[in-house]
Amino acid sequence: AATSPDTAVDPALDTLRRVFGYEEFRAGQRAVVDTVVAGGDALVLMPTGGGKSLCYQIPSLVRRGTGVVVSPLIALMQDQVDALDALGVRAGFLNSTQDAEARHAVERAFVAGELDLLYLAPERLRLDATARLLGQGEIALFAIDEAHCVSQWGHDFRPDYLELSRLRERWPHVPRIALTATATQATREEIAERLGLTEAEHFVASFDRPNIQYRIVPKDGAKRQLLDLLRTEHAGDAGIVYCLSRASVEETAEFLTAQGIRALPYHAGLPAHVRARNQAAFLREDGLVVVATIAFGMGIDKPDVRFVAHLDLPKSVEGYYQETGRAGRDGRPSTAWLAYGLSDVVQQRKLIAASEGDAVHRRRLGTHLDAMLALCETVECRRAQLLNYFGQAGEPCGNCDTCLAPPESWDGTIAAQKFLSAVYRLDRERNQRFGVGHVVDILRGKVTPKVRQWGHDDLTVFGVGDDLGEGEWRTVVRQLLAQGLLAVEGSHGTLLLTDASADVLGRRREVRLRRDPERTRARAAATAK
Ligand code: ADP
Ligand code: ZN
Numbered sequence: 001a002a003t004s005p006d007t008a009v010d011p012a013l014d015t016l017r018r019v020f021g022y023e024e025f026r027a028g029q030r031a032v033v034d035t036v037v038a039g040g041d042a043l044v045l046m047p048t049g050g051g052k053s054l055c056y057q058i059p060s061l062v063r064r065g066t067g068v069v070v071s072p073l074i075a076l077m078q079d080q081v082d083a084l085d086a087l088g089v090r091a092g093f094l095n096s097t098q099d100a101e102a103r104h105a106v107e108r109a110f111v112a113g114e115l116d117l118l119y120l121a122p123e124r125l126r127l128d129a130t131a132r133l134l135g136q137g138e139i140a141l142f143a144i145d146e147a148h149c150v151s152q153w154g155h156d157f158r159p160d161y162l163e164l165s166r167l168r169e170r171w172p173h174v175p176r177i178a179l180t181a182t183a184t185q186a187t188r189e190e191i192a193e194r195l196g197l198t199e200a201e202h203f204v205a206s207f208d209r210p211n212i213q214y215r216i217v218p219k220d221g222a223k224r225q226l227l228d229l230l231r232t233e234h235a236g237d238a239g240i241v242y243c244l245s246r247a248s249v250e251e252t253a254e255f256l257t258a259q260g261i262r263a264l265p266y267h268a269g270l271p272a273h274v275r276a277r278n279q280a281a282f283l284r285e286d287g288l289v290v291v292a293t294i295a296f297g298m299g300i301d302k303p304d305v306r307f308v309a310h311l312d313l314p315k316s317v318e319g320y321y322q323e324t325g326r327a328g329r330d331g332r333p334s335t336a337w338l339a340y341g342l343s344d345v346v347q348q349r350k351l352i353a354a355s356e357g358d359a360v361h362r363r364r365l366g367t368h369l370d371a372m373l374a375l376c377e378t379v380e381c382r383r384a385q386l387l388n389y390f391g392q393a394g395e396p397c398g399n400c401d402t403c404l405a406p407p408e409s410w411d412g413t414i415a416a417q418k419f420l421s422a423v424y425r426l427d428r429e430r431n432q433r434f435g436v437g438h439v440v441d442i443l444r445g446k447v448t449p450k451v452r453q454w455g456h457d458d459l460t461v462f463g464v465g466d467d468l469g470e471g472e473w474r475t476v477v478r479q480l481l482a483q484g485l486l487a488v489e490g491s492h493g494t495l496l497l498t499d500a501s502a503d504v505l506g507r508r509r510e511v512r513l514r515r516d517p518e519r520t521r522a523r524a525a526a527t528a529k
Contacts, residue, residue: 011062012037016054019061019087026051028205032177036141037062041176041200043147043192047207047390048181048322053080056143056177057117061089065138066115070122071145072158077119090114094130095121111136122149122160131170139174142167147178150194151187161194168196176200182318184391207321207390211328212336214382215401216375218475218516219341222311223255229309229337230261230289237306238282241291242323244312244347252311253291266292297323303330309337313344316368317375317389340376342436342478349481349488373482379407379514412513413504415468415476416485418443420501422461423486433494440465440473479513 012033016022025033029051035042036059046052060067071077077093084091092106092115109115110133124130142164144150150161167176178195192200217225226241241256243249246267256263264278282290283302290296294314308327314320320338328334352365371389378385380396381403387394396403422439441448442456445463456462465473480486485504487496503509 012058015058015061019089020054020058021087025054028203029055032203033058035201035203036175036177039173039175041197042178042203043188043197043200044177044179044203044205045183045188046179046181046203046205047325048318049325050181050205052145052179052181055179056141057084057089059175059177060117060140060143063140065113065140066110067117067140067143068134069117069119069143069145070125070161070164071119072122072149073146074121077121080119084117089116091117091119093119093121094124095119096123107133113138122158122163125160125163139171142171142174142176144176144178144195147180147191147195148183148187151183151190165194165196182390187391204392207387207392208383208394209325209328210397210399211331212324212334213399213401214324214336214386216338216340216382217401219339219344220471222339222341223252225339226252226309226311226337227256227259227261229307229335230256233335234307236287238287238302238304239289239307239309240297240305240323240326241289241309241311242294242296242314243291244293246293248311249291249293256289256291261289262287263289263291266290266296268293268295294319294323297326300326301329302326304332305329305334306332307335307337309335309339311339313338313340313348313376314372315348315365317371317386318368320372320375321386321390338376342474342481345373345478345481346436346488353489370482370484377479377482377514378402379409408515409512410515412476412479412511413507413509415465415473415513416480416504416511417507418461418465419473419476419480420486420497420505422459422465423495423497423501424505425459425461426456427497433489433496436474436477436495439495440470440477443473444468444470475516476513480511483511485511 013025016025028046032042032044032055036056042055044052044055056067056069074095074097077095081091081093090109092109094103094106106115106118110118120130144164146156149156149158150164151157167174176195176197178191178197178200180191183191188202192198192202219225230239241252241263243252246269249265249267253263253265264281266275266278278290279296279300282288283300305327308324310320310323314323324336327336348369352362352369355362355365375382375385375389379402381394382400383397384394398404419439422442426434426439438450441451442459442462443465445466447457451457468476477486481488484498485500487498488494489496500509504511
């Protein structure tokens with residue numbers, strides 16, 4: 001909207017450099033930008049963090065008129081507009097959070113042709129006033145962000161998005177660009193159909209990050225495991241360590257510092273100037289480690305992050321992919337390392353149970369967590385599984401932990417039956433529910449005070465599981481939870497049987513378990529003696 005395309009040799013590249021301060025387009029951006037600048041429709045599938053925004057922002061600036069962006073992420077609009085403002089781009093938004101005065105100011109600016117970008121909440125599309133308003137200004141393009149929301153079969157359907165199909169009839173000559181980070185081939189076709197994007201060119205960026213080595217290890221003293229990783233493989237490297245809570249961020253940063261590793265904390269509870277200082281240090285200095293909650297990383301573009309480590313389980317594969325994706329932007333070998341254990345599974349299930357929102361929302365959170373757990377427990381290639389999750393094909397990669405050291409699996413049916421029947425016996429003691437530790441004590445035949453107090457040494461399952469060590473039992477339980485053969489209830493994390501447990505107890509279902517590599521090694525060492 002602001003540049004004069006006839007004078008610049010390459011207006012898109014010129015805008016990228018002059019306005020946004022970036023040297024080059026990323027893989028995939030250039031072709032999309034060229035298509036939309038030339039007036040064509042586009043459907044863009046690109047991973048989160050891949051750089052979708054520029055795909056419509058630059059054409060909005062290069063073409064005459066205002067780029068109208070439909071986005072369901074209302075909470076982010078103010079930030080997006082502020083960030084654009086800071087770059088000298090004229091942007092505004094219309095959504096339910098603003099008062100009439102602010103709304104009118106944006107509307108006036110749009111009609112006067114003084115906006116490069118206008119962000120719209122989807123529910124605005126239903127209003128006649130919106131249609132009238134859009135008719136009064138000049139539109140450079142329509143961008144439909146989070147386009148998978150138009151799909152009824154996806155997990156994020158928004159009825160308002162169906163209104164978007166009308167854009168084509170009303171503005172047949174205005175290019176439209178639909179963008180999403182998650183869509184299988186089927187969803188992509190559905191998006192194209194519902195939005196009337198029949199002529200659109202599809203741009204499907206690969207989600208593969210071949211230089212990132214994915215590794216997921218069982219938690220066993222996570223801070224020490226992390227320290228091992230940093231000392232043996234990443235001495236002097238820049239990296240990000242993600243923790244779930246502010247307290248563990250602080251604790252871990254102090255721990256690393258005490259071990260002689262330069263580490264700074266970052267979380268939303270720190271004063272703004274401390275956060276800004278730590279972030280700036282990370283960007284500027286070499287070999288700094290930032291220990292952070294997931295608040296850190298949005299908009300960070302540091303090419304030489306050599307590792308991303310997770311000390312807690314991410315809530316979803318999307319989150320995991322986005323966070324690990326901050327490693328190795330320069331294409332050089334990098335590590336994505338995650339330590340996870342039974343307590344992570346229990347904690348995440350408890351958080352979901354305690355979360356606000358309705359049953360549908362909780363079920364969605366549960367589905368996300370299940371997919372993350374499946375990735376953790378897989379005996380197949382992690383990368384192939386990740387790519388499949390995003391609807392892309394993947395072959396065994398040779399550069400992830402399961403490819404490099406294929407894990408053993410074993411028949412855990414009998415172990416599962418033992419554990420589940422102990423839970424069943426305990427469940428019959430009305431009103432009193434017990435946690436994992438107590439059940440394992442019973443199975444291993446340990447007479448603890450609690451066991452004695454409840455007379456649990458009289459149970460038929462007492463001592464039937466002394467063939468497995470405590471750690472091995474926790475591995476079994478973690479996988480039973482991950483496979484939905486056992487459930488955790490409420491904020492206390494009590495164990496419950498599921499419908500699927502009955503199949504295991506009734507010998508109708510076999511249970512395959514993954515043997516943790518570290519335990520395999522310990523076993524081998526023990527038998528060698
Ligand atoms: P998405 O919407 O796909 O999740 P964004 O558009 O928010 O991703 O971009 C992610 C980050 O990458 C942002 O910080 C953005 O400024 C940065 N970025 C995008 N394109 C480029 C580029 N060509 N060069 C450098 N950084 C870029
Ligand atoms: Zn692999």
